[in-house]
Amino acid sequence: MNMPPPSPDSEPPRQPEASREPMTESQTIGGQAAARRLSLGATMPPAEVPGVRLQRFLGSGAFGQVWVGRDINTGRGVAVKFYLHRGGVNWSLLSREVKNLVQLSADRHVVQVLEVGWDADPPYYVMELIEGGSLEDMLVRRGRLPVAEAVDLFRKILIGLNHCHGKGVLHCDIKPANILLAADNEPRLADFGQSRMSHDQTPAMGTLFYMAPEQADFQSSPDARWDVYAAGAILFRMLAGSAPHRDQALLSQLDTAGSLPGRLARYREAIALAPPAAEQLSRRDVDRSLRKIMQRCLEVDPESRYSNVQQILDDLTVRDKARSRRPLMLLGIVGPLLLLLATCFFGARSIDLATRTATRELRTEAFGSNQFAARLAAQTLETEIQRYFDLVHEEAQRETFETLLADLIQGETSKPVLDRIASSATPVDALVREDALAARDILLEHPAQLRLDEYLSERLAQYRQPSEPGKPRQRLATMFVTDGAGTIMTIVYGKSVPRAQNSVGRNFAYRTYFTGRKDDYPSTIPMDSVSPLRHTHLSSAFQSTATKMWKVAISTPLWLEESGVIVSGRRETPDRDPDAVFVATINLGDFQLLQRSRSGDESDTANPSQVAVLVEAREGDLRGTVLQHPLMDQLREEGQTVSDKSYQVDGATMDRLLEGGDVGYRDPMAVASEGNGFGGEWIAAMEPVTLPRPTTAAGAADVAEDHGEEVVSGGQLPIPSVEQTDLLVLVQYRLSEVLGPVAELRRSLLFEGAFAIVSILAMTLFLWWVVRRVTTQDERRAAEEPQASSPPQERIETMTLG
Incomplete structure (x- = not known):
């Protein structure tokens, strides 16, 4: 249990020295000794109080004792303050304290005086017993308070102060130790020992770090803005855990300042030079509007401070309205944004789905x-190849070609040369045997070979001329003829080649254009084991050794009879092997x-x-x-x-x-x-x-x-x-x-969607700004109306300033 602390010259000695706020008034040495004696010897109450049963001693000060009792009629706990020492006591000040308490006892935020025995011996007054201790006790125990709890206590303290100011009473010493807490945590203003009436010009000393700078002067006059500063300091203490501007360096300076006026001057100077108190508050959960309210309460210049407590309450009301509307404002901005995000999500999803569907369909x-x-390209190529087949058949059946070929194969001087080359064991052997090489030299100069070579050169030149517009172009790379053993009897090239690179007289019986197979035989295969093809054949692709280009060869077998040359595929082929093979090569790049x-x-x-x-x-x-x-x-x-x-x-x-x-x-x-x-x-x-x-x-x-x-047997295939x-x-x-069209459509849709989103977002922000501006203006007008309609409060402020 606790009670309102006495005035500064009668504080209970029980409170530890470390937890006490520095006071601006002090007792004399004799008064302190008297207080200690009273504290040690207080075993019996100084006097009986009618209707009150005194139960225990609570504390004492320079001018008396405080006892805890109980009202006999109601059973209510009370605190009785006795004034035992009349000598040196300013009875007018004590009378004023009691008078002010009685005047303010109707307010639930001020400690209530129940009875006054001013004519008794010793004088006393009875007040309600506050059992929750002081705000100072709670702050020492808990340190910083949550913002919501601190603001709630701050508001209730302001309501009590506003009631006091409305009655013309200025407390002048508001601090956590002078605010008592009831069982329901409701604050009660106590210790009006330094209080003044609003028209009073007598200076009043408060408590360091809760006292306004201009109050720390014996020539100052009481002002409602003193209590405004003290209330802001209490709010700072509840949020920060310590009083504003209070640090060990400043305390040391005050201790070494000497006299009381010197300490007060040092205090005023330190507060004036210190940075704004709100900047010293490092808590992030304190909103900007509350910081502004606190800083305006703690302004060093009284003219920049709130003029009265009601203005603080009005700003708190504005803050509460703004915070109560914050969820709606947040919903007003976040709601459309969420709706916009959902629209964006489903729009993007729809665009993506449409894009993927269109892509799949287009791709299919x-x-x-x-x-x-x-x-169609394969058929085109097949048609081209068929035309080349026809070309080869046509060239092989030309009468001049048949005659020249027969002269070369069956000539009396040329046939032995070809037989000598064909007698080689393998195609490779034909390239190294001396008699085969000699036979090749003879063949290169043989008149029959030269006549056939000249004829084929003329024919090849026809196929290397530019084609006429609108007609399909057929171009041949080379034309040559082999005998039945695979030896090239004559060959013509698109470009002239050196004699050493001329293939006349060389045996290529292992090549696919001679055998009609898909792959070449090894060049070491015995020549007598290889048979020439028996139908017109398209060879596998092979790479030119000169140009590195890929080619194919079309070859057709030839049989010699007395009547001339018969081409396979146009008539029934004889049962014997072909006597020759006619070959034409085509560069693959020449196909259209x-x-x-x-x-x-x-x-x-x-x-x-x-x-x-x-x-x-x-x-x-x-x-x-x-x-x-x-x-x-x-x-x-x-x-x-x-x-x-x-x-x-x-x-x-x-x-x-x-x-x-x-x-x-x-x-x-x-x-x-x-x-x-x-x-x-x-x-x-x-x-x-x-x-x-x-x-x-x-x-x-x-x-x-x-x-x-x-x-199979019988030839049945x-x-x-x-x-x-x-x-x-x-x-x-x-x-x-x-x-491409899908990508263009996607870009167009995304651009249109982005433009729509930006437009909606801009419109939403603009409407939110308009609502915010109108709401803020309404709040300001609403906050100004009560001040304009409270002339009594303005009169009090005017009297205080005077």
């Missing part, structure tokens, strides 16, 4: 179109495949949209090798080549393409030095190239034999309508061209 359609383009861009500009080969490529189909290390590509054509026209390096489609991609799957294809040629235009992802489709097969059983048997297939070649046509379409 483009893949189907690309498959059709691949089939789809090489134009999407725009239709065939010259746009640097960055095409759609291209056709030839790929090797044979199993083995060469599978997937790019044989013909627009980049190769482009570089050939520029006099360059990329064929010194192999570029291949990987096996897994090949399998998926052949199965008809949609593959994220990347062109192998993109890694070439000039292949930047072929980078990125493509949609690709692949189709095999096929050729018509003989429809007769004999022709089918010949084809099967050439390809190493087993012939199924007769397929087409023959699979070793070429694959791959048509690739640039994916960015397919998805």
Whole structure:
């Protein structure tokens, strides 16, 4: 239990010295000794109080004792203050304290005086007993308070002060020790020993660090702004844990200041030079409006401080309204933002879904179109190859060619030369045997060979001339003829070659254009074990040793009879081996495949949209090798080549393409030095190239034999309508061209969506700003109205200032 502390000259000695706030008044040495004697000897109350049973001694001061008792009639706990020493006591001041307490006892925030025995001996007064202790006790125990609790106590203290000021009473010594806490934590203002009436001009000393700077002067006059400063200091103490500006350095300066006026002057000077108190408060949970209220209470200049307590209460009310509206304001700004974010999320999701759906549909359609383009390109190539087949048959059946060939094969001087070369054990042996080499030299100069060479050169020149507009172009790289043993009897090139590189007289019986197989035999195979092909054949692709370009050869067997030369495939073939093989080679780059861009500009080969490529189909290390590509054509026209390096489609991609799957294809040629235009992802489709097969059983048997297939007894083989070649046509379409419209649509939708979002956001912020501004103006007008309608308060302030 506790009671209101006595005035500064009668404080209870029980309170520890370390917890006491420094006072501006002090007792005399004699008074202090008297107080100690009273404290030690107080075993019996000084007097009886009518209607009160005194129970125990609470404390004493310079002028008397305080006892705890109980009202006999109501059982209510009370505190009785006896004034025992009349000598040296300013009875007018004590009378004023009691008078002010009686005048203010109707307010629940001020300690209530229940009875006054001023004419008794010794004089006394009875007040309510506050059992919760003082605010100082609580702050010593707890330190800093939560913001909400501190503001609640601060408001109740202000209400009590406002009631006192309304009655014309200025407390002049507000501090935590003079604020008692009831059991429900309600504050009570106590110790009005330094209180003054608003019209009083007598100075009053408060407590250091709670006392306004201008109050620390014996020439000052009481002012309501003193209590405003003290209230702000209490708020600071509750939030910070210590009084404003209080530190050990300043306490040391005050202790060494000497006299009381010197200490007061040092105090005023230190407060004036110190930084604003609100800047010393380091708590982040204290909002800006509360800091502004606290700082205005603690302004050093009285003119900058609140003029009265009611203004503080008005600002607290404004703060409360603003904080109560904060969730709504927050909802007003966050709600639309959340709605906007949800709209953005679902809008972006819808755009993404629409984009993915459109991409999938476009890709599916483009893949189907690309498959059709691949089939069309394969058919185009098949048609071209068939025209070359017809060309070879036509050239082989020309009468002049038949006559010249017969003269070379059956000539009396040329046949022995060919037989000498054919007598070699292997094709390699024919290149090193002296008699074979001598026979080659004879053959190179033989008149029959030279006449056939001249004729074929004229024919080849016809196929190397520029084609007429609108007509398909057929270009041959070389033309040559081998005998039945595989020895080249004559050969013509597109460009002249040195004698040492001329292949006349050399045996190539192991080559696929002679055997009709898919792969070459070893060059060491015995020549007598190799038979020439028996039908017109398209060889596998091979690379030119001179130009590094990939070629194919079309070869057809020839039989000699008395009537001339018979070409296989046009009539029934004889049962014996062919006497000769006619061969024409074509550069793969001379086939007219789809090489134009999407725009239709065939010259746009640097960055095409759609291209056709030839790929090797044979199993083995060469599978997937790019044989013909627009980049190769482009570089050939520029006099360059990329064929010194192999570029291949990987096996897994090949399998998926052949199965008809949609593959994220990347062109192998993109890694070439000039292949930047072929980078990125493509949609690709692949189709095999096929050729018509003989429809007769004999022709089918010949084809099967050439390809190493087993012939059943009786020659009964199924007769397929087409023959699979070793070429694959791959048509690739640039994916960015397919998805270009989708990307453009996506950019357009995103731009429109972003513009709409920014517009809605700007409108929301503008409306929020308007509402905020109007609300703030209403709050200010509402805060100013009570001040304009309270003339009594203004009169009190005027009297105080006077």
